[in-house]
Amino acid sequence: MADKILAKDKLAEFIAALQKDKDVFAPKLDNDRLVWAPLEKADDIVWEFSNTEMSPKDFFFPQTECMMHFKNDPKAEDGMIMQAEPELAKERALLNIRPCDAKAFGVLDMIFCQDEMTNDVYWRDKREKTLLIGLACNDPCPTCFCTTVGCGPHNEAGLDVLLVDLGDKLLARPISDKGAKALSALPEAAADDAAKAAELKKAAEDSITQGVGTDKISGAEVLDLFNLPMWDRVHESCLNCGTCTFCCPTCHCFDIQDEVQGEAGRRVRNWDYCMSWLFTVHGTGHNPRHGKKERVRQRFMHKFKYIPLKRGGEIGCVGCGRCVQLCPVNIDVREVVNSMNA
Amino acid sequence: MSDTSNFQPRIAAFLCNWCSYGAADLAGVSRLQYPPLVQTIRIPCTGRMSPKFILQAFRKGVDGVWVSG
Amino acid sequence: MKNILEYVGIEPDRLHFSWISSAEAEKFQKTATQVCEAVRALGPAQHMIKDIRKVA
């Protein structure tokens, strides 16, 4: 599919066309914090930003999501029967999502929708009804390490459209059929625009200097990694809070709870995190991951060994660097992975 | 607030087994009338009281909490 | 507890404490009436309630 050009002064038309049948969201500055918010008009778009504070995964996997509801009355005819929640009513478009976050959705697709049996209707419904329009990263942060985990500042995986900021205009590259449809009205790009985009891509990739090595991890035995002496030190300063998992675009664990109030009942799922003692404790009181060390090890082993092992080599991390920035005790995933790889 | 004249609040009363619960019992035996809005929860001693109980009562939708030793 | 609930915006008259001996039936009756009146005057509680019907 040929690259298109979207002039910035034509954005208003483009957004209006999207808004005809979609709710459009984009990153927005709110009290010095960059958050995802509904986009009203083209002028509100932020072009210069690193990335949103939290990952946009909650568009597809909300922190609290009602799965079904029921009437809490065993004697009633319709009592205790689970009723499905309504599906997403209107399609959505996420504008200016970063390539790393889009790639993360691809990783999560592999986990939420594996086959007929493992097919998360909540995740899939929202994924199918959302158009992802990415904005390539021309100026990655010092904490970014996407290029070393199979992603990149101009990565296309998971996106429907990739935009590259060329100053007064955007190079719009259709990636999926859905994306091509959204761009159908736009003029084709000239060869030198594509060349400029390629230059920007090269520069952005080159600016990422710190990264992780995973070559030895992929060849190593699980148990050898599991028993590395480094785990005895990595966890020491960890607080076992949920910051790294909650800001992570690929963390996807949840906890299902039934809640009742009089006759009303519902089943909800909430984000859960492997750093918590409660995450693995059994009804007997036994906890297979009883200490900080076991929990910290689990998080890194899951992303860098278990997921690649089960999903054809795909790493469960996209290198967005959020956990590096937000961890209250600065446990840096790059250091941890590099010592796993040593 | 809205019309308060017809409003029948629900009040959770945490009463100590040895003090106020006894008083409530005696009030009943003595045929003393008090509003039927108070829903009594007997606790073994006011020392058993916990701030969790108060918050839990509010979370479940009571309009007032009364702790009595 | 009363102070902190008041601070976050729960009316202080929603929470009452008292000392009543098991012999003080009359004080019990009087206090129960006072508590009910105080809460009645405030109207229904609005905050801190978890209502899953509303959010569901």
Place this chain on the structure above:
Amino acid sequence: MENQEVAQKIQEVAKKLLSEGKVSCVIGFEKGTVPMRERPFFAYTPEEAERLTWTSFCCNNLANFLVRRDLGEAGKVAVVAQGCVSRNIVGLIKENQISREQVFVIGVPSPGMLDRRKVQAEVGAEKVITEVSEDGEDLIVKGKGFEERVPRKKVMRDNCYTCVQRNPVIVDELIGAETEPTHGGNIDKVSAPWEKLQADDRWAEFAENYQTCIRCYACRDACPLCYCHVCFVDEAQPQWCGKTQDESDVLTYHVLRAFHCAGRCTDCGACESACPMGIKVRRLTSKIEKDIREMYGYQAGMDLESKPPMSVYRPDDPQEFIK
């Protein structure tokens, strides 16, 4: 004394303690991988002690790590402590979590720690900071295409500004000379704007303050008071607090956690520094600190002798609230 000198001294003391075998481990800070992110570090050997540092961004409360590790096995442990951390150590001793003999306190008068969020706001939210260094009363903040001097005073953490005890209260070895005990701020002013409001407005403000909470519990886990084996939010029978993002669930957690810290909180600010969303957690805890001070004349962790007000009964305890 400049922070660099203090760091040098901390290293010397740590090396001496470790090489003489007086302690098994020194808990201090090392340089983080991101600017303004010094991080807790555990030095077991004199060589490792060379990684210890001291800057104005040592925002974690190290007393936290005393109570979360098995000191019975570790033997004696040394910990770098400024005023608030030493007060928390006193608190832990009073609550019988650790014994005085197990801890060697390397006392450091606090320079007043700085808030990385304020520094970021000062240079602009969108700018990427790559290097921050200290020069007397100024910070030198560098990033791509800019270099700025920011006065320390402007970016001090709120709790350090209202600190009343910068000097450590218990010390085995003091580094540098004691400083002015306070930074001049008044903690009572933190809660003052809320106290003036009507009940409904207070609730609205309160709910708004915690609106961005993601319930990662970093505030709890960073707190040296929150050492319960099972926190009330993790209890399932009964479940005191739901797991959802419902306003009532989030706020129940914050109210009850704050209340559990009544008479124990030293206003170290670790909760606020740890919060990934930058929530003003102290809006609740500072109010409780003030109430305890006014009602019981008590400030947590100032000495080893006085009894914590929430665990003793005195005939003159305030009881106006009881009918």
